[in-house]
Amino acid sequence: MITEPKLENRHEQHYVAIRTYTTMQELDTAIQQLRGEVFAxxxxRGVAPAGAPFLRNLVIDMEALLEIEVGIPVASASSTDGRVTAGVxxxxxxxxxxxAGWDRGIEANAALLDWGVQKGLMxxxxxxxxxxxFGARLMSFLTDPNEEPDQAKWETEVAIRLADHQPW
Structure with a gap:
């Protein structure tokens, strides 16, 4: 299942994350490890998440390295340390x-990017x-794997920020 793309306005969102470089082949392992570290x-610190954990794609080179952050939204991030950093x-x-389906991420990202091209989005x-x-390109993990073990049922949102000035 891939839903119909939509456009929406979002407010800024504070988060804490760990930034790293990884290959596509190592991406799943990096996400799982870093998500666990950020939750820990x-x-x-007794800080509650304010939303679903996410992968933020900062720089993408599918053939070489991805620069990513694995983060969790928070109400505010006042203090962090060297490995865990705050962002907005x-x-x-x-x-x-x-x-839906853990293994459909590339297909879903391509669908959203293609839809954007068809709509003339920047x-x-x-x-x-x-x-x-990317200024903001995210994959938010909507399903808690501790609650739903079947990866085929895991739901993920792909969201990409549009440029401030659109051609229309």
């Missing part, structure tokens, strides 16, 4: 969709020497 960090997802208009993105960078 929050637990030690920018406010703005986002295109998003939801898909992403908050730019080319760098390390790959395509």
């Amino acid at each position: 960090w929050l637990g030690k 997802l920018p406010a703005g208009q986002y295109a998003s969709l939801v898909y 992403w908050d993105a730019w080319e760098t020497e390390k790959g395509r960078a």
